[in-house]
Amino acid sequence: MTIRNPGIALDPTLFEHAQVNTPAALRRAESLSTRRALKQQWQAAWLVKAMACIDLTTLAGDDTPQRVARLCAKARNPLRRDLVAGLGLEAAPPKVAAVCVYPSMVPAAVRALQGSGIPVASVATGFPAGLTPMRERLAEIDHALGEGAREIDVVITRSHALGQHWGALYEEVQAMRARCGAAQMKAILATGDLKTLRNVYKASMVAMMAGADVIKTSTGKEEVNATLPVSLVMCRAIRDYRDATGYAIGFKPAGGIRSARDALHWLTLMNEELGRDWLEPDLLRIGASALLGDIERQLEHHVTGRYGALHQHAMV
Numbered sequence: 001m002t003i004r005n006p007g008i009a010l011d012p013t014l015f016e017h018a019q020v021n022t023p024a025a026l027r028r029a030e031s032l033s034t035r036r037a038l039k040q041q042w043q044a045a046w047l048v049k050a051m052a053c054i055d056l057t058t059l060a061g062d063d064t065p066q067r068v069a070r071l072c073a074k075a076r077n078p079l080r081r082d083l084v085a086g087l088g089l090e091a092a093p094p095k096v097a098a099v100c101v102y103p104s105m106v107p108a109a110v111r112a113l114q115g116s117g118i119p120v121a122s123v124a125t126g127f128p129a130g131l132t133p134m135r136e137r138l139a140e141i142d143h144a145l146g147e148g149a150r151e152i153d154v155v156i157t158r159s160h161a162l163g164q165h166w167g168a169l170y171e172e173v174q175a176m177r178a179r180c181g182a183a184q185m186k187a188i189l190a191t192g193d194l195k196t197l198r199n200v201y202k203a204s205m206v207a208m209m210a211g212a213d214v215i216k217t218s219t220g221k222e223e224v225n226a227t228l229p230v231s232l233v234m235c236r237a238i239r240d241y242r243d244a245t246g247y248a249i250g251f252k253p254a255g256g257i258r259s260a261r262d263a264l265h266w267l268t269l270m271n272e273e274l275g276r277d278w279l280e281p282d283l284l285r286i287g288a289s290a291l292l293g294d295i296e297r298q299l300e301h302h303v304t305g306r307y308g309a310l311h312q313h314a315m316v
């Protein structure tokens, strides 16, 4: 990913009076999941696109270097060879955008991805709750970078957003941004914890002003993770920030995205709200541990006319 957001000074005038029309947001989100926005013949191409935007993730307490190595093997070759050939993609076989792991799993991922060009993303800053002392949260960024992570997914302190302490949130994200140096930084807002869509909009704006390269919905550990209404509001914030500053910020829905159909809804949202540039891994990441298997199955159906069982694919 090449984008970098230099950030701007905190400017509450850009968000303090923002209103979110919740019923309209819900209706718009509902329309994305009920209408068929995509012609059948384009679906395979869009699924290949979705695959290239995946941050293939494992963030479990029982992760091992072996599991991470298997995940990385899948990241290098997300699609079975016969399906790559069937889709005519031999010249540029698909791979995923990044592999996302806990800091202690970064060395295993770096080893397994050597030479692939696929970056390792590490969660940090006290993921998932973000409630460890700030000094340790920042030191975790240093640690992950020292081990070879090229992207850092940070979590925000939810109470800053819940208490409308926007200055504190700005300073926190800005400090994290500074520690990330040249690495790309994704700010996880944990929207399922933020109570209102207005808070989601404001937290999105503040994180971008503080220098987040990508805003990400969720850790995958909240009760409610990525949803279309929340994503719509975050996309509108990205649009408003771009209109105000000229900077294009990336978006990462994460948590609970498991079906090819879900992925197509998110791609349609990006295309309609932000345009084609947001259908590429530079500006769109989909954080998912189990989405790849269903995308592969749907592509198998496209190529062969049959659905294979999930276990027939190397790993999902």
Ligand SMILES: O=C[C@H](O)COP(=O)(O)O
Residues within 6 Å of the ligand: 057, 059, 100, 218, 219, 220, 221, 254, 255, 256, 257, 287, 288, 289, 290, 291
């Ligand atoms: O950042 C990615 C998420 O933690 C993945 O969540 P998931 O396991 O529900 O796909």
